[in-house]
Amino acid sequence: MPELKLPDIDYAALLPMLILFGAACVGVLIEGFVPRSVRNMVQLVLSLAAMVAALVFVIRRAGEVTAENAATIGGAIMIDNMGLFMEGALLVLGLVSLLLFGERTLERGGAFVPHAAVTVGSERDREQAVDSGATEVYPLALFSLGGMLMFVTANDLLTMFVALEVFSLPLYLMCALARRKRLLSQESALKYFLLGAYASAFFLFGVAMIYGFAKGVDFRAIHEAVRGSETSPTLLLIGLALVAIGLLFKIAAAPFHVWTPDVYQGAPTPVTAFMAACTKAAAFGALLRVLYVGFDGAKWHFTPVLGAVAVLTMLVGAVLAVTQTDLKRLLAYSSVANAGYLMVGLLGGNKDGLSSTLFYLVAYGFTVIAAFALVSLVRDADGEATHLSRWAGLGRRSPLFAGIFTFLLLAFAGIPLTSGFMAKFGVFGAAIAGDQTWLVIFGVLTSIVLAFPYLRVVVMMWLSEPGETTPSVSIPGVLTSAVLGIGTVATLLLGVLPGPLLELADQASSFIR
């Protein structure tokens, strides 16, 4: 029998992922052995510590990346500069949104239901209304974040598929865990799950087609097969299209965006914030790697198609955002439109496109987490009051929070001196340099359309009289205050002093094949 040759595993490079998965496993044990009264504190501290530790190891790795030591586990994981930047960005955004998970002062027991399996409206459901919320969300979030780290560093399509599922499956569950409006929450989980599984089936079939074409699924083999192939590219194009469907679903690009508003509205708000920032960043990290590393030889084939998708995404997101009456849905459609702007940067196809997309992801992540943190503060007896009419006159009731929200909305709209302006400026500039001016024209036009729903909210908050039904803004606890502070300051700083992050993104914008 021939001797089995095992691949080298560089544990130091994999440490951030291993820490997250390890802490998630410990978190599952904590669920079993630690008394319920202290579980929330223990789980929160453990998860935050794990993320900080992982972030420390990511930072320590920076600057040590060379072409020799980047690939590990037989080339399944590629921790190059780009992968490292995405890992760091995901950990920072995950850390900030995890603070929202731990908030327990806004509502007795937190935003999560104690026992998700209890039937809605039953006797036991009423009894558990006063119980402390489920703490399983922390290990689930850690598993999900670990999967995202794996997703952005995956160097072959099989690893990418496994990572896609590792980060998606916990998210489906987390969507179903809202304490209030449980029917909506469960419905959003069902929709997210069925459509997500549908999209990942497309992804897997695409992987099979590409395996048939390239005789391998790692990106170097695909790259060489695309470059050197004389055979007909039918299999390649079918495979690329199917893989792209799987990834475009995750970034919520039209026409694969239909799940976004429903899931964003139904899911517990902390989970929505986590999804809006981290899932989008992870999916874009993977899409960049697939298109820039694996299929760059097929650029002439995919650029026009993805350009059309980007235009459609921007149009759908902007136009439908105008018609929304629910704030969470409005933010969901704005996130769809933002996926379109990110794709404009991606299709620039040059180094600037890459670095501006990375900058955009981080800047948008901070802003959107802070926005959802604010949405979780405006409450009445039924929980969060997300209907737009309920926000009328909020500026009179609590000028500080209305002011912060106004600032965040202006950042979404891309007003100068906010991170939104720098981010949009970057991606549009890169697209013009990459001869994709038609995308920029649509980008600017839809930005104007998209400013309307944002400004409508601003006008409503400041210029309407508060009515009988205007809810009060809850005083946020320490954790939510921290999230609001970090998000707002980051939005301002990245708009005024974008230099350091731009430089970081610029250094990170190189792949190793």
Added chain:
Amino acid sequence: MTPMWYIVLATVLFSIGAVGVLIRRNAIVLFMCIELMLNAANLALVTFSRINGTLDGQIMAFFAMVVAAAEVVIGLAIIMLIFRTRRSASVDDANLLKY
């Protein structure tokens, strides 16, 4: 018999699954259609493994099977949750979130 016919079969199975998800109404049936799509992908992987003369495809099919099993666990949990509340697994009944 050339292995290419298995690719054709896999494509047909995949299409049946994909269309089934779009036209059926019961969440369980939808879920079975998705499983059919995953299995079609497995068949394609194994067949390409034979055509290419490498073993990678067969290994990948194992990974896909494990992932599909994990997906079943999550999926059935969510469908059960919906069924207990609504006494129905029809996806048309889950219509509170719209527009």
